[in-house]
Amino acid sequence: SCKHHLPPGPRSALTAMAAPSTAPAAANGQRFLILFDFDETMIAENSDDAVVRAAPGQRLPDWLVAAYREGHYNEHMQRVLSHLAQQGVGEDAIRAALEKIPPTPGLAALFQFLRAHPHDYEAVVVSDANTYFIETWLRRFGALPLFRRVFSNPAGFDAAGRLVLRPFHAHACARCPDNMCKQVILREYLARRQEERGGQAFQQVLYVGDGANDVCPSLALGPGDVVFPRRDFPMHRLIEAAAGGGGGTAPLKAQVVPWSSGEDVVACLQTLGKER
Known part of the structure; x- marks a missing residue:
């Protein structure tokens, strides 16, 4: 569960970027920002793997698998989607494959909690999957x-019925793949939202993830923020290695609350809501 003794003052190094307004947070929107990864955080597998099951024989040819290069996953997926289109796999088949993916354990309870507290939580997805996969599944x-x-x-379908994928952005972070640094996304979003909220920072930033690329945004969070790594997944292992002084990554400043079920996250959020 969450620790109860969060430090007073600005809740996060990031959210304290501008002088806090004296207006109550409720006047300008939600108090908490919660960010979610998608693959293996919201859904119980990798959406790219699920879509491959729409291919003839439910697998990719060996030459396509062998063409993958480390750090260039986005390019690889573009080739996979082109291959599916060439094999006659259309939007209906891709959508059906996505809609069959089960949620992670307890995710329904976590979504239900967020639905019940719309005035407290602003929720955002930050994922290296693609907009079509994520929006289709969430819908x-x-x-x-x-x-x-x-x-x-x-991502979107072109006139020929092929799902076309584009990189999210370019960035200078050496830790992240070429097409996406989640820390850059997080920092830019927080700065923009604070401006839109009349200078009012979020009291707390919460980040729910599982993968190695979820560590970079977590490093930006402050002592009052909470990071939820999926237990025994790469993000959790990397955070534990960093806390022990290994792994080449600095220890996190944020609280770390590992989760196996969305209900573990709910239990923590319930304590946060009562504290204030």
């Missing part, structure tokens, strides 16, 4: 309206 589960923004690689 199927009736959860798309919960999220103010979906930050992911843009």
